Amino acid sequence: MVETKLRLDHATVIVNQGQPGEKTILDDVSLTLMPEDFVTVLGSNGAGKSTLFNVIAGSLPLTSGSLFLGEHDVTHLNEAQRTKFLARVFQDPKLGTAPRMTVVENMLLAERRGLRRRLKNRGLTEAKRAEYAKVTATMGNGLSDRLDMAAGDLSGGQRQALSFLMATQLRPEVLLLDEHTAALDPKTSTQLMQVSDRRIHEEKLTALMITHHLEDAIEYGNRLIIMSEGKISLDVSGEEKKKLTVTDLLNYFNRY
Template sequence: MSKPVFSLQNITVTVGDNVRILDNLNFDIFDGDFITVLGTNGAGKSTLFNTIAGNLKIASGVLKHHDKNIANDSAVSRTDYIARVFQDPKMGTAPRMTVAENLLLAEKRGKKRTLHSRGLTKEKLAEYANITKVMGNNLDTRLQTATGNLSGGQRQALSFLMATRVKPELLLLDEHTAALDPKTSEQLMLATNEQVTKNKLTALMITHNLADALKYGNRLIILNAGKIVLDVRDSDKAALDDTQILKYFMA
């Protein structure tokens, strides 16, 4: 197997009176991995994402991006190669800007983030219509609509498209379908899987949905008390069922 794109080595994250949220965690992420992440509340899932994204400082350990230790790099600097979609549809988009303007802004990842209306040419709008149409929720008909006026599902779909407009080295999907109704959630999950697979994105996806965790991705990890208690991929993952997964939540 090739070298990991990201490597977490003996990572410990503490809060309060030295309470360990991540406990000497070791975890490698390889190019093309689509990893579903399970765990009970308080297991360390969000802490894992916040640590990778740079929103939380580690108490000890090494966090490598390729061969560089990025443990002390800022969250802002990591946005050059890490993108994130949050659970709340309101996060990740600018509400007063139109759908098209948000997509144009997303193309500036890793560059100076300025927005010029002249960038929204007829050709660019046609491109955005094609991009948004694949989400299957009529977002393509609302390119000139202020994002704050979209439905929750449309706004979350836009957040996903913005996060992947410039291919990130790592996409963090932080329960990105949890706030949506079941039909909209399923629709976005199908679109997510299609885009991640087609574009060969490297992604981690937190979910509480066992069916989604088993159905999607090539790899699955389960966190418990800040440690990874299960890490399976490919055929081993495909052989799992709900009963086998649930026993890790009983410990």
């Protein structure tokens, strides 16, 4: 029997509980991810996508329900504690990097994700530098030529590529891609999406990706879910997902 990677059981989030403005923003959601699942997540604004990610990341507590990593109950771990097994790339390239630190310094920092960080002895050896040059070269956007440049001076695409590399550097148990290509121009977005897909498969990562690009939701991943009013309204995988078209998804959204 294959052990599950991540499991949400009856996850519910209610804001302003007991007050006139009480609202359920995640409504009894149960979701199971198997190892190496790559799930694309669709939904209109306010559907619950970001709430789902915030719950998994630990930045938003559950009102009720549970979260398991494998067989371990991680419901009550805080956001910092979850960085030991989880990484997230946000839509804004500025959120994933330290702007005044160089590319190599950011990558060294990422290697200590979930550990106590030290300011002394950053540990940059020639071998480590060569390793970083090799991995940044896989992004195909000139990042490998800017290892000593401050992250804040990179282009948006390069900075987001660095954020993605930092998130996947230690092969997290769960990777959350939170519209990570949305702020980029079409060419850069396509390039980063292709690199992301390749790295997810090569590293055998388990990932969820929020996107508003219907074509990307169909093309990438082995599974697709649609959220509506805090619930998962559609969950397809395998051959059923492969048969989906953009028209199918548009028709589905028009019904809700």
